[in-house]
C-alpha cells in the first residue's frame with residue numbers, strides 16, 4: 308500500500324503528480340493545513356516539521372516533496388522519467404530539481420507568505436504580511452525565472468524533447484508561482500506551464 312499525506316494544491320502535488328505519471332496505485336490522506344492537522348502529535352510522528360507531503364509505502368516512510376519524486380521515479384526505471392545515473396543529462400536533472408528546492412520554492416513561498424497566506428494558518432513566529440519582504444521574493448523569483456526561461460528557449464522540457472521528473476519538480480513551482488502573478492512577465496514559462504498542464508497525469512492532480 309502506498310499512502311500520500313497531502314493538502315492540494317501545495318507541494319504534496321509534486322508527489323501526487325509523480326504517482327500519477329508512473330501509474331502507481333495509491334491512497335491519499337488529506338492533512339488540512341487550515342485546520343492545523345499538520346500539528347497533531349500523530350502527524351508529527353510521520354513528518355516532524357508538520358508539513359506536507361509525506362509518503363508511506365510497505366517499505367519506508369519518507370518526506371520532502373522532491374525527494375519523493377526522485378525516489379518514485381528511480382523505483383520505476385521502465386517509465387524513463389529520469390536519465391541514467393552518471394550521464395550528462397543526469398547532471399541537468401539534478402541541477403533543476405535542486406534549483407527548485409533551493410532557489411525557486413523559497414522565493415515563491417516568501418511572496419505567498421508575505422502577501423496571500425491566511426494569517427490564522429501561519430505559524431506563531433513571523434506571521435505577518437510584509438510588502439518589503441514580498442518584494443524581495445518577487446525580485447529573487449524574477450532572477451531565477453529568467454534563468455529557467457533561457458534554458459527553455461530552445462526546448463519543450465528542461466532536459467530537451469523528453470519530459471522528465473525535473474519537469475514535475477520545476478513545473479509544480481511554475482504552477483504555484485502563477486497564483487501570486489509571478490509568471491506574468493515570463494511568457495516562456497507560461498507556455499511551459501500550459502504544456503505541462505495538458506498532460507493527463509497533471510490534469511488529474513491540478514484540476
Ligand SMILES: N[C@@H](CCC(=O)N[C@@H](CS)C(=O)NCC(=O)O)C(=O)O
Nearest residue numbers: 317318340357358359360371372373
Ligand atoms: N521542503 C518541503 C516543504 C514542505 C512544506 O513546507 N509544505 C507546506 C505546504 S507547500 C506545508 O505543509 N506547510 C504547513 C505549515 O507550514 O504549517 C517539501 O518540499 O516537501
